[in-house]
Amino acid sequence: MKHISSIASKIALGSAGVVIMSVLAGCEQKQEEQKQQNKFLIIEQQAGGKYVVVESLPTDGPSRALIREKDANGNTVERFMNEEEMKKLAEQEYKKVQDGTSETVKSGESSAGMGLGGTILAVAAGSLLGNMIGNALMSNKNFASRSSTANQSAYSRPSTPAGAPGSAASSSSPKKSYFGGSSTPASAPSAAPSSSSTSTYGG
């Protein structure tokens, strides 16, 4: 009878259960922030010398990266990078973010790829440097856009849901808001404030 009594002797309510338990016990605490998953990255050097992530897999172990580069003769060579080395590169790049010189926070032609440090920071900042730094970086518009284009694996894997986006070309069409949103052009028919803003929809 899994469906009837699956709550048996465990907290089946996930993080909500922890909150409820602590409120009932009178010792509520702040919820944990979302945990970052460690990653196994395959990073390929492009013809122009820049790097892109071609595969990104979650891993239970420490983060690792396989770097594929071209040697002087144009042959592909592979090397592994462990979490410590990745962290070091990410930290160096993060310092550049702080003094404004990192290419991860520059707007521009994001398809061209970035240096190795930039590429690693762009796709794994949270898991390497911690959630706070990861979130702070993602709130930077340029970084977020770099992050999504640095990772070319995200939308091209066979298991990609068929309805999930292809790496969307940055659109030149203006974005609009509705429901009385502020960025809707005044001339648009939807600019009128939605009359339903206080109704309840639950049925």
Next chain:
Amino acid sequence: MVKLQNIRPLKNEQLEKLGFTWHTDSDSSRYISDTLVQITQDEAEAYYEAVNEIYDMYAEAAGYVIENDLFFELGIPFNLVDAIKKSWENDVHWHIYGRFDLAGGVDSKPIKLLEFNADTPTALFETALLQWALLKENGMDENRQFNNVYDAIRENFKRLITLFEDTEFFDERYDGWKILFSSIQGNDEEEATTRLLRQIATDAGFNTGFEYLQNVKFDENGIYDKSENQYEYWFKLYPWEDIAVDEPELATTLTTIMQNQAVIILNPAYTLLFQSKGMLKILYDLFPDSPYLLKTSFEPLKGMKYVEKCAFGREGANIKIVGADGAVLNEQGGEYGNHKKVYQEYTELPKDESGVKYQAGVFFAYEACGLGFRKGGEIMNNMSKFVGHVIV
């Protein structure tokens, strides 16, 4: 007679700490009842079986509606027909959760389908969390409830990635796709419901965000939060039919976004078919022998007591109970009066010893997953109360 058990209620202060601020109705009465409905294990099982079977019937009926182009009959706005068809064609448009409202199921009364809240169901917080907290607070055995809602919805979020396969594959297939959750600003219940769903999705392993509806940005290639972060999924606790009518340009944009395979929108557009009470008539046509269905027609029923409903009425609005002689016995006004009408055979709701009536709400997320009751008068409305249950 519905059997009740008195319990110690959760204090308002506790409820507020949980994020449940709508504990007091506008007449100052408490929204959460300090009793539980006693049900048997067999009654719980019967709700489970019934709802799974009813959902299968809905899926078959939706296919029938699309095949035979019956959108107009269901009162579906024309500017959502393409979105509905597209969402129906591809399994990635996965239905996260819904709630069936049922008569009967206790006190030896047969289970009868009243309607399906498939698009934007609330009462989620109460059923998933408060039901559990009520038992816990009263030192009762947590096994004695039909409540797997949180876990079932968490697993169903994973199916956005794994579809019909085992959700254990989620971790290896999930690659950072983000879900943006949105509700209107200024309605605590809707916002808390939406934030709870976000929390469940986060527990499932998704990257998630929240943005009020008016701050969400749209273009043909995607959906973005205020900071222009792009998302692959958008969950909106906002009715599809209201988008169609109040924001027709957005309805067109969303259809294009689906066409471009830029974003998957949840609950999917086809849940508007399920949501239409016109489906009750289609179901009755297709499955006249089902024990769960009441006779339903697009014309007033002759020679029997019936209930007049609007295709998209919510919270008991615009419902009329009409006697066999055609006299209106009970009526509730509302804003949905110009919707298409549906006429459903009347069925008596189970009552407690003081004559208060009870309606069951069973949540569905891939399978039936949890039960809650509403109690009130003849027509359940937004003054009716939530009542938890215990399996005795």
